[in-house]
Structures are given as C-alpha cells and as structure tokens.
Amino acid sequence: MSDRAVWLLDIDGVLNVLGGKPDRRVWPSRSWRRFSATDASTQVTWPIVVAEPVAAFIREVHDSGRAEVRWHTTWQRSAGRIGAQLGLPEFEVHSAPEFPDGRYDPEWWKLPGALRVIEDERRPLIWTDDQATPRRIPPSQYDRVNRFPNLLIAPRDRIALTRRHLRAIDRHLDHLASLA
C-alpha cells in the first residue's frame, strides 16, 4: 500500500475560472490560456480559462511523484481532453460509481469517492474542489477531509487556484514527505 498522497482535482472553479473573466491580480494577463472543450457525454462545448502556472504546478507534482493526481470532476472521461490541451499527462479519473450521470443527486456524488481515499486506500488526501465547503459536506465528514494528513482546498469558482493555494499544497506535500 502506498502512502503517497492522492490529489483529487476538479476542473470547473479549480483549474477553469468560471464566468470567463480571469482576475489579472491573481495571475498576470500573459499567464491565461483560453480554449474550448466538449463534454463527450453531453456534446456541450464550454469555454475553458486556465492560468498556466497552475497547470505547471500540477505537472511538477505529478512528474516529481510527490502525489498521485486523479481527476474528480463532472467532466469524467472528458477531463483528459482538457488536461491534454494544458500539456498535462494522462491522469486517472477517480472511480465514482455515485456519479449522477445527469440525474439530480441529493447526496453529493463527489464526497464518497474522497472518503474512500482516506478510509479504503488509507492514503493522505488532497482535495481541490470549489464546492467542497461546509455547505455541501456534513460537519463530521468535513472534519475528516479537512484534517491532517488530509488537505481540503475550496477555491472561489471565479478565481480558481491562486498562488496561496499552490503554496499550501506545496507545504503540505513537504510536510508529508518529512514524515515518511
């Protein structure tokens, strides 16, 4: 069993700035990449706006083996198309049998998958998801996903990941490595 952290990575609101207006105070103008991507399951095409330093950080974490990055996003099997546009390697899509497949899902489908990393795989969890807030996650489970050795980061969906978030992930990975 690996004790390497698993980083569950969402796309919309985390990599992709929602609303299509990147904040140039967060990352400078030249950092932003714009393209569009089609969800293979719905055939709907969406605008994608991602800061290149965020993609570069994720690539570095993967390449250095500091964490195992997996997609955990409604994009599901289409996530790799967005990753490829950003020059990211192929990441696994985290297993999510709860994925609602278009149906309304009163229990948030992403939470059980995140908890399985902790409870079944027994690996440290890094979870970046704009919706992973106390409004969405019951208090007892929120404490589990947000307590060391786990790290929860819920960016604002119109800002996505910032330097401060990347620093927090970097420090967390350093801390985990120092305990190994």
Ligand SMILES: [Mg+2]
């Ligand atoms: Mg999201």
